[in-house]
Amino acid sequence: MISVKNLSHSYNKDETYQVKNISFEVKKGEIFGFLGPSGAGKSTVQNILTGLLQLQQGEVKVADYDVKHTSKNMFNKIGMSFEQSNVYSKLTAKENLDFYGKLFDVATVESMELLKRVGLDGKENIKAGEFSKGMKHRLTFARSMINNPELWFLDEPTTGLDPSIAADIKNIIREKNNEGVTIFLTTHNMFIADELCDRVAFIVDGEIKLIDSPENLKLQYGEKLVEVEYMENNEVKKKTFSTVLPEDKKALEIVIRDHDILTMHTKEATLEEIFIKVTGRGLV
Incomplete structure (x- = not known):
């Protein structure tokens, strides 16, 4: 579902690279964890994969599409839940989802079904600007599922959530993966990565240090x-x-x-x- 070869990126477009010649693949149907501290290059890579940053060097394919030539068909296949919630504050929760659903050319999930899944039923007519940080995060997470994505990008999906809601979010991730959804999970939370991921990549200072399954890593280093x-x-x-x-x-x-x-x-x-x-x- 994702193929990355010799990817490099410089925000200043000089020889100072924030991502340095990295290569990896994500197989269809797996949960792939992209793990590292703040400033490691996780968000830069994710933004290139999702078309938010222009590809500078290397070859990148996402859902079988070359990101140099992104198309609406690619965006119909992917979902994205951001760590920083970017909902429309003057729209209600339901209006946020209804508006977003109209951007796709594929069948979408009914907004009330999604709000119920993330525990926001009963809050559908409240403006998102009145939501707490955790509620906004859940709304962003719900929005990322609206087009039934084949490839799902999740950036710190449980951040700021209480343990009960975080457990519900993890269960939804497992359910979607069991349905065949491929998941690219960006996080610095090693516990959620260990719980959910089939394989993980460690990235530091823009370089991937290793890629393996959590089980193999614990057997090798434990x-x-x-x-x-x-x-x-x-x-x-x-x-x-x-x-x-x-x-x-x-x-x-x-x-x-x-x-x-x-x-x-x-x-x-x-x-x-x-x-x-x-x-x-x-x-x-």
């Missing part, structure tokens, strides 16, 4: 440890054992055999820990 809580002489003990070292494996077997086990957890590296290890950079 320590193979297990943490066990157990009872010994009426006291709670906690120990961490290697699942690789023979002496630790033997000691773990003894603990399991001779003691009541309270909890047992594998110690996986988080995506954030892996990101820092690979890039030498944090996410802020």
